[in-house]
Amino acid sequence: MFSCSMKDQWFPYIRGLIGLGHLEAFLNNEGHSLPRGDDSSSIQGGDLTRDDAMPDAKGEQKSLEHEKMGEDHEWTDIEYLNCPPTLVAFLLDEKVWANVQVEHLTDIVWPERPFDSLGLEIGKKVLIQNLTCRFKTKEVTEVSNQDTGGVQGGNLCIFLTGPPGVGKTLTAEVVAEETHRPLYRVQAGGLGFHPSALEKQLGDIFLLARRWGAIILIDEADMFMTKRRASTPDQNATVTAFLRLFHTYDGLLFLTSTSKDIDTAFYDRIHATIEYTELDKTQRKNIWRRQLQRAIGSPEGHPPNSPWPEAYRLLGKVGTNGREIRNIVRTAEQLALGLSTDLSMKHVALAVRNFGGSDNYPRNxxxxxxxxxxxxxxxxxxxxxxxxxxxxxxxxxxxxxxxxxxxxxxxxxxxxxxxxxxxxxxxxxxxxxxxxxxxxxxxxxxxxxxxxxxxxxxxxxxxxxxxxxxxxxxxxxxxxxxxxxxxxxxPSKDIWDAELVHAKESAPEVVHALTDFVGNLEAHPDAHVLAMWMYLPKADDHFIENLLMSLDGEQEAKSLSKFLAIPGQVKSKTTTIATKMDTFALPKAREHTWFTTTFKNDPRISQKAADVFESLVKMMKGQVPDHDFAFQMVLQPLPVSFGKHSAVRGGNMFGLEHIKDDCVLLVWTVEVPTPEMRTTVAFPALKGAIDEIEAYAKSLNSDVKFRYLNYCDASQDPLGSYxxxxxxxxxxxxxxxxxxxxxxxxxxxxxxxxxxxxxxxxxxxxxxxxxxxxxxxxxxxx
CATH class of the missing domain: 3.30.465.10 (Uridine Diphospho-n-acetylenolpyruvylglucosamine Reductase; domain 3)
Structure with missing residues (x-):
């Protein structure tokens, strides 16, 4: 492993740890150099061991021969002359292969006392240090199967669980620095969900990480660790495959999760579980210090008169988590780079101000x-x-x-x-x-x-x-x-939350489950459902996702049973409302169009809406270049009980107390890349779709005048519907x-x-x- 810092034609700025490709590149001029010119500038990390990136048998043999030479081997002038000026290297941050120039390679400078920057309570920090200290040596000492629970001799798996941005990733980074090993970070979402694809991806990753003695971090691994249930056979297969695969890496492996709904079988293979809580001011200060020292290139500290230590103390008071701090620092780095100046506190302050608000705002x-x-x-x-x-x-x-x-x-x-x-x-x-x-x-x-x-x-x-x-x-x-x-x-308790993904062919079953749920919701006020038909940018087809919640924390409540019985993939957990809200966010830099309507709880109309949605997806695929649009239809309950609650509390402007039937509230949302596309494609498509559904509902005597203001387009008349x-x-x-x-x-x-x-x-x-x-x-x- 080496550190590299260089500018490149294909990567504007390469900085960080790299793993050299294959040692035959040192030994002859027939090594595998990366294609340039009209070809791809990188071999993407999703196919880490493709044929043109991996050595052939001859090259592998030469690599082995070189490794046998040992570090004290004296190279001859001929051997030096045969070395190419560029090498194939794997950029650990970008997860791609690239050519790097030998003159820009340096030995890695590891920070001293990295554990000092980890804001964990002392008992947990000592536990992690003691568990991982054996990885400081180049060759990990194997321990007996009795000590490791019967798994691989050099294997150690640590499970980090807690809210986002509280130091789980930092823990893995600190251990990597303490043991002088590279950290290979993997986002679970980037791995294949099908068992065979998952096995291929993990196999490739383990192969490269093993070669470099790397520590592996699989972030957000809960998607592969969710508790198995009889109603989710496809997801069960993926969880079983991950259960079988993850502990086969004969090195140090970290798994992170924000969920507590983990299949119990994993705990038989996990050697330690570390739980994290929300950050306090001291912990935030340490994260700011670590991120900024990395950014300004001062891992050993600051001169006595440096303003940075006081800046860390003040920044620690800002209510941010670790992930937000990292993003703010990256923004500050880009500001400094754009101004061609060294990073300073004014860049950080500007990034914080735009991230979290300005002191010049009106306060009262x-x-x-x-x-x-x-x-x-x-x-x-x-x-x-x-x-x-x-x-x-x-x-x-x-x-x-x-x-x-x-x-x-x-x-x-x-x-x-x-x-x-x-x-x-x-x-x-x-x-x-x-x-x-x-x-x-x-x-x-x-x-x-x-x-x-x-x-x-x-x-x-x-x-x-x-x-x-x-x-x-x-x-x-x-x-x-x-x-x-x-x-x-x-009073608010922890809630039970589930996300169910179904193929589009499940629409009739989802409509039936929703109709039944809306009709019985008054008797189950702690249940919450959003039924969503979704198309994502550049996808092959649309799908259905149901979001279920039990506000009293009851798992798999009876009122939600018809949704849970529909075949599909299920991810569930016990969480809080605040945490759940973080999963909902409108994409930035997109043009949005919303329309809404309301109709009686009639399954014929809901099914009609699903059919119209499918037709619109096909139409927009033909009009939006590269299928670069997102489209969502959400069906939400609007039962009679909503109006009753309002009336008890003095009433509001909606006038729902006059509606005597349970209803369904529909909202369309479309996201397109340009304002022109919104005007010429999205708006007329949704306007026509709403008109079609409203006409159909009227023909069944199931139309309802109410329009929910927050979902309306400017062309609709919500207040007039009250x-x-x-x-x-x-x-x-x-x-x-x-x-x-x-x-x-x-x-x-x-x-x-x-x-x-x-x-x-x-x-x-x-x-x-x-x-x-x-x-x-x-x-x-x-």
Missing amino acids: AEEVSKTVQALVATPECNFAVRSGGHTVWPGASNIQDGITIDLDGRMVAGGRENAVGIGGLTTDGGKTFYTCRVGFACDQVVNYEVVLADGSIVQANDQEHSDLFRVLKGGGNNFGIVTGFDMVTF GEENVRKMREAAEKYDPAGFSKEECPVASRSQRRTWHEAQMMAAVTLRPIVASMLSACMR
Whole structure:
């Protein structure tokens, strides 16, 4: 193993540990050099031992002969002359083969006392040190089968489990540095799921790692370790194959997982299990120090007057996990590289600020009040407000050539995606994991703090400004800027969560299970289901994924049995709502289109929607280049009990208490790469599909007027679907609390073809909240 630092035609910057390919490259000019020119610049890590990357029998024999020479072999001038200037090497970070120049190879400089940077409690740290210390020697001393539980003599498997970003990967890195061995990191998602593909991939990885004496880390291995069940034969086969294969590596192997739903058979083959908890300030400081010392090339420490140690202490106070710290440091490195300067604290501060927010954001209602007064006094100063920006159509929660406003740091449990903010979700209604138990997010609000158009600050609740209080519960943030929420709380336990993946042919069974579930949901308020038809970019075909949850933690609850009985792949675990939310996120840098509709819980309509989805996938494949689009249809329960919960808590703007039938809420989401593709392909396709489904539902007398605001496209009329009485209340509240028509032009929230006033816009869409551009805000406030 060597360290390499060089610029390359195919890899802009190569830095890190490399493993040399095959020693015949040293011995003759017929070694396997990597193709250049029109050929691929690298042999991808997914096929690590393909024929053109592996030595032939002659080359392998020469490698063995060279290895027998020993390190004290004196090379002759002829032997040196025969050495090529470039060698085939495996880049451990990129997982690819590449040609590297010999002049750029150096011996690896290992850091001293690497365990000092590991923020584990002392008992766990000592245990890891004692278990792994025998790997410091070049040849690992084999121990008896009795000591290893009957597995391979040199094998040691350590299982690291806990939340994301708390040091599991760092532990493997530290052990690699302590033992002076390379770390071969493998993402479990990159391995084949079929047993034969998994065996081939692991075999290739073990072969290379064994050659270099590497330590192997298989990250997120829980996908291969999930508890086997009779209802998941395909997944059982994969788990069984991994169970048989993983401990055949005769070296040190780490497995990481965030799940506790592990098949018990693995614990018979795992030698130690280390559990991790959330990071504290000291642990975060150590991770910052380690990442930044790596980035600035100072593994041994800093000069006495260096500013970095104090920076580590301050950064430790930032509420981040290890993974986020690593990403921030990488962003700071790119900033410094783009400016052609050495990495400094100003680059880190800029990366942190853009990652987690700015101190220049308004912090309270008083500062927002000043902002609103400044906006009113500034002619033609366009603005918008948003929270998480969950509404995706252009203009819903942002503004071109204007100001976007947010109160940073305002977040409570409610949304089912980690990017959803409390502002838009709660004023627009808010479907949550707990809606069947306690109603919508807006039903939990007992008081709103609101900055009105004249800059005054009012409290809206049952006793004060009760008309404003009522319309804010689902009517959107169209009556002022909501700067505070008082909400009721309730006990929350660990939940049981399962993800079921089925072939598209299972659609009738999924529809049947969903229809039964919706009809019985009132009796099982702790159950939660999302039935999703999905097509991913460049995939061959679409599939169905059902997300099941038991909010009381009951595993495989009876109310979910019909979903669990459908053949497919199942991954389940006991977790928390906060952890679950991290798995939901909208992709960045894509153009999104959403449409929604509601219909009675009739399986014929749900099946019709599934058929239309399949037709749309085929159509879009013919119109989107390279099939580069993602398409999702989600069917969600909307039973009568949701309206009952709202009515008990004083009611909201939805008007669901007037709907007497259990319903299904449908949402289409399409992601395409360009705005043009959104306009010419995605929008007309979804608009036509919604029209077709609504016409079919109407023909069965199963159409429902309600449209959920957070899922609507700009062309739909959600607030108008709430009923005439609720529309009247919202119009009267807008006229009362904004008599001068504030934002008639400045806050264009809605958006059909023309710009509408605030009063007109509220009948079409809601304002949500977004971070303010600090420099623009400062300019307006001066």
